[in-house]
Each structure stands twice: as C-alpha cells, then as structure tokens.
Amino acid sequence: MTAGGTRLDDDAAAPAVLTRLARDAAxxxxxxxxxxxxxxxxxxxDPDASRALPAAVDALRALAQVPGVTLALVSGRSLTDLHRRAEVPVGTVLIGSHxxxxxRVGEHGLIHEPIQLDPEQDALLVRVGAGLQRAARGRNGVWVQHKPAAAVLHTRLAEPDDAEAATREGLAVAEELGVHAIHGKDVVEVSVLTVTKGTALQQLRADLGAAAVVYAGDDTTDEHAFADLEATDVTVKVGPGGTVARYRVPDPEALAEALAGFAAALA
Known part of the structure; x- marks a missing residue:
C-alpha cells in the first residue's frame, strides 16, 4: 500500500498519481x-537489438515540449551506447554506467561530461577487466563489456549453471579488489567509482532545483533510485518483483501509455 492507501499492484494507480502531479503547478x-x-x-x-517502444518515444517527445520539465534517462549502458539507441529529444540528460x-543530447550529438580517473583507478580498472574475463572464459554466452570506469559481466545468453558460476566469480573479483559491484538482471557491473543510480539522480535533482521527481525502472539497480527519492516523489516499478517503489505498471507498454497520459495532462 502507498501512503495514500493505494495498492502497489493497482495498474490504475500510477497514471492517476501522474495526472495529479501534472495538475499541481507548484x-x-x-x-x-x-x-x-x-x-x-x-x-x-541481444542488448544490441534493444529499442524503445515507438509509443514511448512519442511520449518523451511530448514531455520535452512542456515548460519546466526536464527529461533524463538513467541506464546501466555506457553513455555513448545509450545515446545511440535512445531516440530522445535535444536537451535530454543522459546518465550511463549506473x-x-x-x-546531454545536443543539437549536433552527445555532449559528454568526461570521466577523469587517476592512475591508481586506471590500474584498478585493468585488474577488474582481467578478473571478469577470467570469470567469462570457457563459458558460452558469458561476455565482458568495458566502460570508461567499469567492466560488466553479461550472462543473459548463458546456460543457468554457467551464468550462476560466472556471476559468483564476478562478485568475488569485486570483493577481492575491494571495489563496488552492482548485481542486476543477468549482469555484474564492477566499477572503480562508488556511484549508483540513486546518487546520480540526487545530484541531478540538486543541479536542476527540481521540486518533484518521477522515476521509473525495472531492475534491481533501480531500487537505489527508488529508495533515495523523497516520499512525495513518484517512483514506478515496471514489471514483477519486490520493490520499494510506490507504484507499479505491468510492462513497458503500460508505462508508455502512462507517460503519454502524463504529457497530455501537463499540456
């Protein structure tokens, strides 16, 4: 139940609360x-085959036209990968690598705020990548992605036994090196920076001076953001599973519909 007595699994709850938020100009x-x-x-x-639903793209374009509204995507993908496939309007803030x-999306492409690692972090990142490569070696469907400040062990395409063993070894690499690991859906991301979606979202909120935040996500990594936001914000879990979010929608299609309704109510 939410604070207002609405059931978390009530599919009508998220659209209703978004409509109320749209009507509150304060x-x-x-x-x-x-x-x-x-x-x-x-x-x-296949992560390379992932594309936003056309209805979601349309809803984001409508939201971007509303004065006083800032759009942001907060993803585990690298920033360049997220920009390449996101199909979002100019001015959208992009937060990658959890x-x-x-x-930010500019008129002529991605405007990237560069990451500066010190020599010690650079050396540690090499060790992280090597450790995850060892976890992947000899296991079909397990592979390692390299990011500017992290390495990611992917297991979605692996058989369950291989995925479990690789995940266990990937988490052990992080523990051995004393660095932060994020265990998400079929991924272990090991970063040499101590960051989460929640801390990044809090920083963006402060930079914008946002009075309210709407955040929706489906993964265990999104729980950091749900937990770090305020009780008056709107947090939406997409799909099944335990969550600290205040509202839920069953799937991306339902979220796209809710966002379209939100944009219409804001207009």
Missing amino acids: RRPLLVALDFDGTLAPLVD GGERG
Whole structure:
C-alpha cells in the first residue's frame, strides 16, 4: 500500500498519481527520469537489438515540449551506447554506467561530461577487466563489456549453471579488489567509482532545483533510485518483483501509455 492507501499492484494507480502531479503547478521544476532496458524498451536477449517502444518515444517527445520539465534517462549502458539507441529529444540528460557517466543530447550529438580517473583507478580498472574475463572464459554466452570506469559481466545468453558460476566469480573479483559491484538482471557491473543510480539522480535533482521527481525502472539497480527519492516523489516499478517503489505498471507498454497520459495532462 502507498501512503495514500493505494495498492502497489493497482495498474490504475500510477497514471492517476501522474495526472495529479501534472495538475499541481507548484511542483515545478519537474524531473522525469527513466531507466531504458525493461522500462522504455522491452527486454531482449541481444542488448544490441534493444529499442524503445515507438509509443514511448512519442511520449518523451511530448514531455520535452512542456515548460519546466526536464527529461533524463538513467541506464546501466555506457553513455555513448545509450545515446545511440535512445531516440530522445535535444536537451535530454543522459546518465550511463549506473550513474558513472553523465551527458546531454545536443543539437549536433552527445555532449559528454568526461570521466577523469587517476592512475591508481586506471590500474584498478585493468585488474577488474582481467578478473571478469577470467570469470567469462570457457563459458558460452558469458561476455565482458568495458566502460570508461567499469567492466560488466553479461550472462543473459548463458546456460543457468554457467551464468550462476560466472556471476559468483564476478562478485568475488569485486570483493577481492575491494571495489563496488552492482548485481542486476543477468549482469555484474564492477566499477572503480562508488556511484549508483540513486546518487546520480540526487545530484541531478540538486543541479536542476527540481521540486518533484518521477522515476521509473525495472531492475534491481533501480531500487537505489527508488529508495533515495523523497516520499512525495513518484517512483514506478515496471514489471514483477519486490520493490520499494510506490507504484507499479505491468510492462513497458503500460508505462508508455502512462507517460503519454502524463504529457497530455501537463499540456
């Protein structure tokens, strides 16, 4: 139950609370921040095949036209990868690598706020990557992605036994090196920076002076953001599973519909 007595699994609750927020002109500036995979885009086995739903793209374009509203995508993907596939309007803030990277969509492409690692962090990142490569070696469907400040072990395409073993070894690498690991859906991301989606979202909120935040996500990594936001903000879990979010929608299609209704109510 939410504080207002609405059931978390009531599919009508999220659209209703968004409509109420749209009608409250005092709650501006407004930050609308969203995860990408599993939230705007249905989950697929091949990450390169992931695309936002056309209805979600349309809803984001409508939201971007509303004065006092800032859009942001908050993803585990690298910033360049997120920008390449996001299909979001100019001015959208992009937060990648679970909070480790930040930029903005400009008229002529991605405006990237660069990450500066010191020599010790650079050396540690090499060790993280090597450790995850060992966890992946000899296991079909397990692979390692390298980011500016992290390495990611992917297991979505692996058989369950291989995925479990690789995940266990990936988490052990982080523990051995004394660095932060994020265990999400079929991924272990090991970063040399101590960041989460929640801390990145809090920083963006402060920079914007946002009076209210809407955040939607589907993954365990989104729980950091749900937990760090205020009780008066709107947090939406997409899909099944335990959550600290205050509202839930069943799937990305339902979220796209809710966002379209939100944009219409704001107009």
